[in-house]
Amino acid sequence: MRTSAVGDVTILLPDLDPADLDPTTDLNDNLNDNLSDTLVENASWRSAVLDDVPVRGSRIVGTDLSExxxxxxxxxxxxxxxxxxSGASLSGVAVERCVVTGSRFTGARLTDLRLKDVLFEGCRFDYATFTRVAATGAVAFVDCILTDATWSSCRLPKVVLRSCRLDRLELESCQLTGADLRGNSFHDLKTTLGNxxxxxxxxxxLPDLTRLAVEELGLTIRGQ
Structure with missing residues (x-):
């Protein structure tokens, strides 16, 4: 069993052997097989539509799934x-025991996703929107770019963020109790303290947290 420890969280990872996977680049030929035990490399699936399709035990590398x-x-x-x-729309998808590395979600719309044992590493989520995304198990973002993204009504307890760029990340009505946000700059984070x-x-x-408190409370700071 493969695992990865990020902070105090241990994430179960997939344990795939590429030799056991069936290579393909044709999406339509594999939908009837539910994309199980498949190796997809350098495929062009731009604007593809997947409706209630389970993807299991597969490895997807260098593929264009934009839009x-x-x-x-x-x-x-x-x-x-x-x-x-980039520009993709994922809605109502359950993601479990997956690792996503070096991938791009710029401008993607992630709605009603359910995450459990998921590791995002070195991914771009700039200008992406997370709406009602919920974690039911361990989830971590490591070395990810979340600039100008929006998290709205998300429930991500105990999520771990490490060495991520959060410039102008906007949090709205989120529940992050127990989240580990150490190692990230809050300098331009857009949020109220409740989030x-x-x-x-x-x-x-703490200086960035103090700045957020001063802005939210409308305090005026003056020297004596």
């Missing part, structure tokens, strides 16, 4: 590497 639409369905036990989801209730921070982040 694609994913409705319901699931991703289980998958590895996704250097894949482009940070119960999170774990480091000493170095």
């Amino acid at each position: 694609s639409v994913w409705e319901a369905g699931s991703l289980f036990g998958c590895e996704i590497v250097r894949t482009d989801f 940070l209730r119960g999170v774990t921070l480091s000493d170095e982040q």
